[in-house]
Amino acid sequence: MVSSNSELAYNTKIEGDVVVTRADAVINWIRSNSVWPMPMGLACCAIELMATASSRFDIARFGAEVFRFSPRQADCMIVAGTVTYKMAPHLRRIYDQMAEPKWVIAMGACASSGGMYRSYATLQGVDRIVPVDVYISGCPPRPEALLDALIKLQAKMGTDRSAKRLMTA
Amino acid sequence: MSAPADSLLALKQAHPLVTDRPSLDHPALDVPADQVVTVLQSLRDQAGFDFLVDLTAIDQGEGASPRFTVVYHLFSTTHLSYVRVATACPGGDDATAPSVTGLWPGANWHEREAFDMFGIRFTGHPDLRRILMWEGYPHHPLRKEFPLAGIETTLPDLEVVAETGTKVIAAPMAGGPFVASPGEINLTDAEPRAKDESWNERNEKPE
Ligand code: SF4
Numbered sequence: 540m541v542s543s544n545s546e547l548a549y550n551t552k553i554e555g556d557v558v559v560t561r562a563d564a565v566i567n568w569i570r571s572n573s574v575w576p577m578p579m580g581l582a583c584c585a586i587e588l589m590a591t592a593s594s595r596f597d598i599a600r601f602g603a604e605v606f607r608f609s610p611r612q613a614d615c616m617i618v619a620g621t622v623t624y625k626m627a628p629h630l631r632r633i634y635d636q637m638a639e640p641k642w643v644i645a646m647g648a649c650a651s652s653g654g655m656y657r658s659y660a661t662l663q664g665v666d667r668i669v670p671v672d673v674y675i676s677g678c679p680p681r682p683e684a685l686l687d688a689l690i691k692l693q694a695k696m697g698t699d700r701s702a703k704r705l706m707t708a
Numbered sequence: 709m710s711a712p713a714d715s716l717l718a719l720k721q722a723h724p725l726v727t728d729r730p731s732l733d734h735p736a737l738d739v740p741a742d743q744v745v746t747v748l749q750s751l752r753d754q755a756g757f758d759f760l761v762d763l764t765a766i767d768q769g770e771g772a773s774p775r776f777t778v779v780y781h782l783f784s785t786t787h788l789s790y791v792r793v794a795t796a797c798p799g800g801d802d803a804t805a806p807s808v809t810g811l812w813p814g815a816n817w818h819e820r821e822a823f824d825m826f827g828i829r830f831t832g833h834p835d836l837r838r839i840l841m842w843e844g845y846p847h848h849p850l851r852k853e854f855p856l857a858g859i860e861t862t863l864p865d866l867e868v869v870a871e872t873g874t875k876v877i878a879a880p881m882a883g884g885p886f887v888a889s890p891g892e893i894n895l896t897d898a899e900p901r902a903k904d905e906s907w908n909e910r911n912e913k914p915e
Pocket of ligand 1: 583584620654679
């Protein structure tokens with residue numbers, strides 16, 4: 540758990556049954572501990588993504604086990620694999636269909652920079668078509684690296700001015 | 709089933725324009741383009757080469773004549789041997805070749821790939837569209853004059869282009885292409901790397 544409970548300032552002895560907190564802290568705490576990933580598994584990295592999701596590495600420990608293949612139900616796109624130019628527009632469309640707030644993890648060398656595919660067919664980094672929050676190095680990255688990226692993303696979610704954004708949206 | 713050598717000999721007698729093609733492994737034949745379908749058919753029906761393993765093409769480079777050669781690899785599931793058939797395509801840059809989808813339905817996608825990568829038009833193909841690159845891509849990437857890094861062009865989806873301002877760019881080669889070194893050298897040296905590391909995106913390539 541990234542945003543620690545002390546942020547929520549809950550102490551029954553002093554406060555009684557009342558919890559005092561900031562709206563941002565609550566919203567970010569909820570969001571960051573129930574990330575629903577959109578698995579954009581495009582190449583070999585997707586195998587590591589699957590390993591991360593299954594029992595040995597168990598992404599459920601970080602609250603992100605609900606993989607959804609429908610962009611409407613997902614809030615974090617994990618781009619795991621080589622993005623070809625032919626695939627790129629579809630990836631962007633799926634991203635556009637995800638509801639706000641949404642995040643993107645670029646998993647592996649290919650998604651981050653085109654990787655070893657310096658060729659006519661490969662998009663040279665998925666950040667050319669979608670905004671990326673966390674990049675993961677490696678070819679492929681180990682599942683631990685993906686978990687680390689998820690923790691980093693949770694930390695980043697923790698700094699979001701969510702309440703203000705909700706009010707002004 | 710007769711032995712492959714006999715059946716190939718009989719085939720060459722029946723088609724005098726069919727010649728032997730230099731080959732290091734399997735028997736190989738050069739066949740004129742207008743006879744290739746009948747030759748492949750008799751290889752399939754009389755000589756027992758019933759399986760089309762692969763269909764690919766060779767580009768001899770701009771200005772060569774003939775420029776493109778289509779190569780068929782056949783396998784016999786009865787006498788377990790291979791034969792290779794090559795046919796030079798008429799018509800330099802806009803080469804054509806007869807489609808063999810009538811003989812092997814599996815040739816369909818192979819021919820689409822050869823069309824996509826080399827621009828060879830297969831006459832009689834039921835659905836000759838690109839298969840790897842997208843519809844409307846202006847180049848044929850396996851042609852000799854096409855650079856590995858690619859040529860700047862537009863993405864397939866214009867709405868996404870308008871949204872993101874991204875286009876297909878020539879990939880930064882950074883001293884590449886990145887190739888493994890063959891042979892018995894230690895693994896660190898053999899690792900795929902840029903052959904020329906004296907230049908990259910930031911330092912110009914010295915002339
Ligand atoms: S980074 Fe490596 S493992 Fe991941 S998709 Fe690219 S080539 Fe495959």
